[in-house]
Amino acid sequence: MRELLxxxxxxxxxxxxxxxxxxxxxxREAGTLLSYALGRDRAFLFAHSDDALTEAQASAFRACVGRRVAGEPFQYIAGRQEFYSLEFEVTPDVLIPRPETELLVEEALELLKGTDAPLLCDVGTGSGCIAVTLLHERVDARGFALDVSDAALAVAARNAARHGVAGRLRLLVSDCFEALRSGGDEEIRFDLIASNPPYVAESDLGGLQKEVREHEPRVALTPGGDGLSVIRRLVEGAPRFLKPGGHLLLEIGFNQHEQVAALVDPRAWTLLDIHKDLQGIPRTVALRLNEG
Incomplete structure (x- = not known):
């Protein structure tokens, strides 16, 4: 790309x-990239279409285009993604928040109606979008955010600070609930545990978009095998950390709803609902821990 375009x-x-x-x-992609590179909106691009780019602007734009051509998602190039009307920092250490996960937040808020000062847990927090959004929406809530990745938790911590909830959110490096068991927190009981766990079956990885498969963290996409191993652990382990009548809310993958429902022990859980996303795909499972 020559200079002074x-x-x-x-x-x-x-x-x-x-x-x-x-x-x-x-x-559209070109416009998005140039808007980002210039720090201007699209209206500016149209209104100033005959303006020449400086050498520095052209260089920055070329770099953005090169990264996008290599398949890198725009969200990683820009370092941000909107979720539930909040802007979150994202890096290649975390999954990019998606609109489908907003459904999980909406359901969590609905389940928590009538619960004063709820205590929440987000397992596999990644960018922190679920935990941070819930605490942002419920100023009386406190929460824990767990993840196996130190790098992901660093991103979540910055997002918690950005949105003013850091004082109410505890971040722990943890494989599912392990840090709670080993760190002296085994007596904690949550009102709600939410998770968007890795759930893609290993055999389905090849069907993902190339930019997802090659750029988003594999550990956040798949646990290997049939994709259900983390969900199994959550369903089996959550009762120890929930109050009686507390809720477990899970995001699930395409056509997994019947398999997940089969994991639910009716002696421990009541299956409240399986909600569909805007595409009509079963996307979340809501469970209530039986009392007594």
Whole structure:
């Protein structure tokens, strides 16, 4: 890309490069990347289409286009993603928050209606989007956020600070509930445990979008095997850490609802509901711990 391109020329050339790389909607992608590189909105690009880019601006834009051509998701390039109307920092150490997971937050908030000062736990917190959003929405709540990844927890900590909930959120390196068992927190009882666990079957990884498969953290996508091992551990282990009548809320994968329902022991749990996302796909499972 030569120096001193106008905005219109830069967009046209970038769209051609992105199109040749097989990136869907290349003109839209080019506009998104240039808006980010310039720190301006799309309206500015249209209004100033004949303005020339400086050498530094052109270089920054070329770098963004190159990363996108390599398949890197835009959210990692920009370092941010909106979730439940909040902006979250994201890095390649965490899964990119998705609209489907907002359904989990909405259901959690509904289940917590009528519960004063709830104590929450987010297992596999990643960016912290679930835990941070719940505490942001419920200013009387406190929570724990667990993850196997130190790097992910560092991102979650920054997001908690960004949204003013760090004082009410405890972050622990933990494989499911292990840190609670070994760290002197075995007496803790939560009102709600929520999780968007890794649930993609190993055999289904090849069917994921290339940018997801090659750039998002594998540990956050799949536990291997049939994809259900972490969900099994959550269903089996959560009763020890829930108050009687407390809730376990899980995000699940495509066509997993029957398999997950089969994991539920009716002596311990009441299966409240399986909710579908906007595409009509069963996406969340809500369980209530039986009392007594």
């Amino acid at each position: 106008t905005i219109a020329e830069a967009l046209g050339e970038a769209a051609g490069v992105l199109d040749a790389a097989g990136i869907p909607e290349p003109r």
